[in-house]
Amino acid sequence: SKAGVSQVLNRYTFASTLSHLRRTNTPIGRDGKIAKPRQLHNTHWGLVCPAETPEGQACGLVKNLSLMCYVSIGSPGEPIIDYLTMRGMELLEEFDPHSAQDATKIFVNGVWVGVHRDPTRLHNNLRTIRGDPNYLIEEVSIIRDIREREL
Secondary structure (H helix, E strand, O other): OOOOOOOOOOOOHHHHHHHHEEEEEEOOOOOOOOOHHHHOOOHHHOOOOOOOOOHHHHHHHOEEOOOOOOOOOOOOOOHHHHHHHHHOOEHHOOOOOOOOOEEEEEEEEEEEEEEEHHHHHHHHHHHEEEEEEEOOOOOOOOOEEOOOEEO
16 A cells, blocks of 8 residues: 555645645655756746745655646547538548648647648637637647648
């Protein structure tokens, strides 16, 4: 059995309760002198508070989510794939790579689902419908990489 899997929730003040609920723990030994796990990585910018960490052996191993950090639960990909198909996306299974070598790859939730021949128009359409709960919730990020021809 693992020790330390559950903890008693700190309820001294409202602020201490929020801080305790937003705490993350790096699962390595506290007595090690390795510095890298204790430092903030560049990808933590805006997500992890750079100042709030305990002193002593746990310094840097226990991190807290920043005040404005928002963790989403994700969204299903099927409605957006249907929308993309109606807007001219060719599904990956049906695409012939020799027919259009300049097509842009379309990714949904990190999975390559198809290609599109007019990525500028598709990108503008996606930005227009972002926030519509039937297609694309407002938490979804839309990124177009022109150099790599990816959306």
